[in-house]
Amino acid sequence: MADRSIFCLLPLFIMRAMLTQIIFNGLIAGSAYSLIALGYTMIYGVGRLINFAHGELYMGAAYCFFLFYIQLDWNIYSSFFGAILIGALLGIALERIAYRPFKESSRLIPLITTIGASTFLKAVAILFFGVQAKTLLKYAYFQPSFDFLGATLTPVQGYTLISSLGLMALLALVLKRTRFGKAIRATAEDRISASHLGIDTDEVTSITFAIGGLLAAVAGILVGYDQNITPTMGILAGFKGFTAAVLGGIGNIPGAVIGGFCIGLAENLGAAYLSSANKDSISFAILLLILLFKPSGILGKK
Amino acid sequence: MRNPLSKSSLYFAFLVLFIFSFIVLPQCSKKFEVVKIGFIGPLTGPAASYGIAQRNGIMLAAEEINGGDGVSGKKIDVVFEDSQMDPNKAISAIKKLIDIDKVTAVIGETTTAGTLAIAETANRTKTVLLSPSASGAKITEAGDFVFRISPSDSFQAIMASKFVYEMGLKKGAVVFTNDDWGGGLQKEFQSNFNKLGGTILAAEGCTPGTKDFRTQLVKIKSLRPDFIYIPLHPDESAIFLRQIKELKVPGQIVGADNFSEKAILKAAGAAAEGVIFTMPTEPSGEVYKNFSNKYKAKFNEEPSYNSAAGYDSLNILVDAIKRSGFSGEKIKNALYEKKDYKGASGIIGFDQNGDVITKTFEIIQIKNGHYIPYKRP
Numbered sequence: 001m002a003d004r005s006i007f008c009l010l011p012l013f014i015m016r017a018m019l020t021q022i023i024f025n026g027l028i029a030g031s032a033y034s035l036i037a038l039g040y041t042m043i044y045g046v047g048r049l050i051n052f053a054h055g056e057l058y059m060g061a062a063y064c065f066f067l068f069y070i071q072l073d074w075n076i077y078s079s080f081f082g083a084i085l086i087g088a089l090l091g092i093a094l095e096r097i098a099y100r101p102f103k104e105s106s107r108l109i110p111l112i113t114t115i116g117a118s119t120f121l122k123a124v125a126i127l128f129f130g131v132q133a134k135t136l137l138k139y140a141y142f143q144p145s146f147d148f149l150g151a152t153l154t155p156v157q158g159y160t161l162i163s164s165l166g167l168m169a170l171l172a173l174v175l176k177r178t179r180f181g182k183a184i185r186a187t188a189e190d191r192i193s194a195s196h197l198g199i200d201t202d203e204v205t206s207i208t209f210a211i212g213g214l215l216a217a218v219a220g221i222l223v224g225y226d227q228n229i230t231p232t233m234g235i236l237a238g239f240k241g242f243t244a245a246v247l248g249g250i251g252n253i254p255g256a257v258i259g260g261f262c263i264g265l266a267e268n269l270g271a272a273y274l275s276s277a278n279k280d281s282i283s284f285a286i287l288l289l290i291l292l293f294k295p296s297g298i299l300g301k302k
Numbered sequence: 303m304r305n306p307l308s309k310s311s312l313y314f315a316f317l318v319l320f321i322f323s324f325i326v327l328p329q330c331s332k333k334f335e336v337v338k339i340g341f342i343g344p345l346t347g348p349a350a351s352y353g354i355a356q357r358n359g360i361m362l363a364a365e366e367i368n369g370g371d372g373v374s375g376k377k378i379d380v381v382f383e384d385s386q387m388d389p390n391k392a393i394s395a396i397k398k399l400i401d402i403d404k405v406t407a408v409i410g411e412t413t414t415a416g417t418l419a420i421a422e423t424a425n426r427t428k429t430v431l432l433s434p435s436a437s438g439a440k441i442t443e444a445g446d447f448v449f450r451i452s453p454s455d456s457f458q459a460i461m462a463s464k465f466v467y468e469m470g471l472k473k474g475a476v477v478f479t480n481d482d483w484g485g486g487l488q489k490e491f492q493s494n495f496n497k498l499g500g501t502i503l504a505a506e507g508c509t510p511g512t513k514d515f516r517t518q519l520v521k522i523k524s525l526r527p528d529f530i531y532i533p534l535h536p537d538e539s540a541i542f543l544r545q546i547k548e549l550k551v552p553g554q555i556v557g558a559d560n561f562s563e564k565a566i567l568k569a570a571g572a573a574a575e576g577v578i579f580t581m582p583t584e585p586s587g588e589v590y591k592n593f594s595n596k597y598k599a600k601f602n603e604e605p606s607y608n609s610a611a612g613y614d615s616l617n618i619l620v621d622a623i624k625r626s627g628f629s630g631e632k633i634k635n636a637l638y639e640k641k642d643y644k645g646a647s648g649i650i651g652f653d654q655n656g657d658v659i660t661k662t663f664e665i666i667q668i669k670n671g672h673y674i675p676y677k678r679p
Contacts, residue, residue, distance in 0.1 A: 018520045018521070018523075018524050021516075021520045022517055022520060025514075025516045025517050025520070029514060126346055131345065131346040131347065131350035131354070132350060132351050132354075132536075132537070132565055132568075132569070133348075133536075133537040133540055133541070133569050134569070135540075135544075135569055135571075140571075140572065141544060141547075141570060141571030141572040141573045141574075142543075142544040142545075142547040142548050142572070142573045143548055145548045145549065145550065152548070152549050152550060154548050227513040227514055227541055228513065228537070228540060228541050228544075228569060230347075230348070230537060231346065232346065232347060232348075232386075232511070233513070236511070268516075268517045271517040271518065272517050272520070272521060275507070276506040276507060276508060276517065276518045276521070277480045277506070277507030277508060277509070279508065279509065279512070279517070280509045280512070281509075
């Protein structure tokens, strides 16, 4: 009986003391979801394809970072940039193998080939690195943390937030201001007209996959550095990124960012105030609700 | 019409023959000389370190048996199935093992949730199911054909709660994996700890495979418990321990047999320092030494409790088959008769529920990266 009454008081108690911490947790998780969601949404935009291997690009880059940084003992910067480069190349390879040969066929086919690619990439990771969780920390088993506005954060959490916001701004700039960004937007708007106007839509699709791979890679490495890596890490992350993309309106770029942050905040606030056992179900529930009531998403057009 | 068969249908016929040869030929040649035993356990996923240790132990046992006289003159062949710690996959695996591979008996599942999920199929098909490590209290009532060689969780939860209380830690929190194993331990621990007079301030569940515990930890930190009890799977425990340090949450960490795999030390390292946990009593004696030397020679690493349990599972099944024959009913009865099998993981004897009654738990502390039997200061 005694511990029951404490349970009732718990939400009030946390509200004051820990709200900032929980909001930071949500923003940091959310920024990673946003990066993944951007990939889903852009690839859907130009290719009308849900890339089911997207979570595996996230996982693959984290393992490349592990290979470079821990196993080959490179320094952290070259490992990081090497791994995101590989993430982008994986994206291109995925487009060549699992999308381009089937782009004229039914939409179901590339969906299935990307599921195949996803299983294949997981199997490769298991083959080379084993199934057990690996830490990406080289010199210690945990990171030093610092206090910021009443929340306790680790440096890599800070980098996750900053670099994802930076990347999103950069992406927006590229899409708005460059010729290439225009080509992507034109392809997304109308693939056939774009190709009539002389845009190489295959090239555009390929580079969109590369950008998606790169963004997922950054998220994978940073989250992996913070939370260890496993061959199955891409499944849940991919699902949540997908939910974020649908929430924001699939194909809509600012929507993906907003969706990512919404999911991150919703699941962390939900874990704190409702039930932590259902933390992961919160994004499932959100996905169901959007599909039921507003399938076009927050910013999506009809 | 010189050629009634067109080229493509000829190719097709060859293809069909080719595929069928894979299905038919192995059965023709092996059916009469091989005893098939199935294994179901997580070889990938968050509890993979258990499954792999058990698989290694089983492989070693099979090698020894086949190097000797085999089973009543037949060679043994173990079919390994990966459940990925997913009870649904475990169910497909046992159906495959029984219907397609026609196994004589099944070793598995590694986890409590998986074993409970497949117990029904085992009982219905009268196939002996022997789990090397499932420890949940519910397994006791899982049916006549279900055996296990690890002691029940109710022992370790009672032992841990009593021990923690006697250390003078009166206010605690629990973070548990929300499955049959973690939830079972949480319930047993909490009710015993309350009975003793202690208080559990919060019990936070998480889905299997969780990697971000920060929000749960923030909640717990604000309640200032004396200790945190963590029935979490190995990969989850490793990241949990790290986040405890990063968020500077004070309090003694108390674990369960999730620490029985030393792989956890590789991933958590210094963050695991000082953890106290319960695990099945470390085996010793001649049989263990013999096993341990062979294991080190084959796999180039120290064996764990789980590898010893895997090794014993196959050996004890083969022992029962040798004494009784190949039908599930007979093997089951032969296992119930066994009261003092000297295995690498300890003495194994079953009670009328198929629970092992000859093994106990002990309290271990991690000090300087080693497992030391805990002594009160």
